[in-house]
Amino acid sequence: MTPDYPKPPFPAQKQPTPGSTDAMQPRPDHGETSYKGSGKLKGMKAVITGGDSGIGRAVAIAFAREGADVLIAFLNETEEATEVKKLIEKEGRKAVLMPGDLQDAKHCREVIKKAVDGLGGLDILVNNAAHQATFRDIGDISDEEWEKTFRTNIHSMFYLTKAAVPHMKPGSAIINTASVNSDMPNPMLLAYATTKGAIQNFTGGLAQMLAEKGIRANAVAPGPIWTPLIPSTMPDDAVKNFGKQVPMKRPGQPAELATAYVMLADPLSSYTSGTTIAVTGGKPFI
Numbered sequence: 001m002t003p004d005y006p007k008p009p010f011p012a013q014k015q016p017t018p019g020s021t022d023a024m025q026p027r028p029d030h031g032e033t034s035y036k037g038s039g040k041l042k043g044m045k046a047v048i049t050g051g052d053s054g055i056g057r058a059v060a061i062a063f064a065r066e067g068a069d070v071l072i073a074f075l076n077e078t079e080e081a082t083e084v085k086k087l088i089e090k091e092g093r094k095a096v097l098m099p100g101d102l103q104d105a106k107h108c109r110e111v112i113k114k115a116v117d118g119l120g121g122l123d124i125l126v127n128n129a130a131h132q133a134t135f136r137d138i139g140d141i142s143d144e145e146w147e148k149t150f151r152t153n154i155h156s157m158f159y160l161t162k163a164a165v166p167h168m169k170p171g172s173a174i175i176n177t178a179s180v181n182s183d184m185p186n187p188m189l190l191a192y193a194t195t196k197g198a199i200q201n202f203t204g205g206l207a208q209m210l211a212e213k214g215i216r217a218n219a220v221a222p223g224p225i226w227t228p229l230i231p232s233t234m235p236d237d238a239v240k241n242f243g244k245q246v247p248m249k250r251p252g253q254p255a256e257l258a259t260a261y262v263m264l265a266d267p268l269s270s271y272t273s274g275t276t277i278a279v280t281g282g283k284p285f286i
Contacts, residue, residue: 003034007250008241017133019228021053021080028226030058031255032087037065040266045119047111049073049102049160050129052081054227055177058254059126059261060084066262069094071115073129075101094119102129103151108159112167122167124265127157127199128177132192132233146191153195157202170214171267176203178219180280200276207274216273218264223280226251247282 006026013025021028035058046063050056051072060070061084070088072095074081081097088095096118100107115122131152135141161174182200185193200219207217224243230251231239243251260277263269278285 003029005029005250005253008244010240010242012236013231013239014236015228015232017232018075018077019053019230019232021057021228024226024228024231026226028054029253029255031061031258034255035062035065035258037062037067037091040066040262040268041124042067044068044123044265045071045115045121046124046126046265047071047073047115047122047160047164048126048128049111049156051126052077052084054229055222055225055254055257056126056128057084058258059128061087062258062262063124063265064088064091064093064095067093068124068265069119071096071098071111071119073098073100073102073111075099075129102156102160103148105155105159108156109163112160112163116167122164123169123172125160125164125168125174126177126261126265127160127174129153129156130177130192130195130229132189132229134188134234134238135190136188138190141191149191149195153192154198154202157199161206165210165213165215168213168215171270172215173265173267173269174206174210174215174217175261175264176217176219178203178221178276180221180223180278180283180285182221182276183285203276204274211273216264216269218273219276220257220260220264221276221278221280221285222252222257223278223283224251225257226253243281245283246280250281252279252281
């Protein structure tokens with residue numbers, strides 16, 4: 001039975017970027033108590049970027065409960081990352097933390113090296129970390145903001161994937177977090193939406209490029225999901241009514257996306273590559 005998840009209106013809760021999970025009202029559900037694993041990823045080794053909060057945290061919990069060891073790459077939210085590490089280790093799985101800025105190509109290569117050394121291999125790469133900010137006019141978007149969004153959201157994906165592929169065996173999987181903004185861009189998220197379109201295109205091309213190696217590449221396109229990015233990057237009114245626009249009349253919880261990532265990581269999904277799974281609360285994704 002689907003939990004009775006909260007619907008807007010939500011209380012005012014402006015936060016500084018990148019936002020705090022504990023400060024959110026209501027607190028997001030990452031599957032801490034609800035997700036039950038069944039060994040789908042037993043013995044596999046995964047890297048999850050942005051795994052300290054939001055969607056990445058939910059995926060980390062699910063992967064651990066499915067039997068995977070996990071490296072979490074995050075910027076500097078050590079307290080939140082440590083909480084996730086404890087949840088992974090509670091499942092008897094290995095957890096490695098890797099702080100640092102994914103805008104830097106060298107750091108991306110170090111993330112992959114630490115995973116290979118610390119986990120003993122690499123089977124799954126989840127490119128999930130992202131930066132977004134809202135602007136009402138293109139003149140308000142600085143050159144630095146535009147470049148930061150691309151370096152964080154799409155350049156890092158290239159650096160990480162390029163470093164990861166040589167370590168991946170046939171049956172490995174790459175999963176990229178796209179967005180409904182890939183095809184239906186929100187004008188107030190111009191830079192972010194543009195990178196999400198690039199991610200979807202990158203995923204489709206990558207799947208074809210890696211098919212001969214037996215490595216699959218897919219994307220997940222979330223709709224409105226209740227994560228710290230929302231109160232830390234969106235206007236008060238958008239936060240108050242977040243998710244109201246979709247047929248389910250509420251935002252999705254991070255826990256509700258985890259099964260999509262598990263399915264795409266599962267070796268049994270061996271014929272699924274080059275696709276995008278939309279998790280949108282009933283809104284068609286075209």
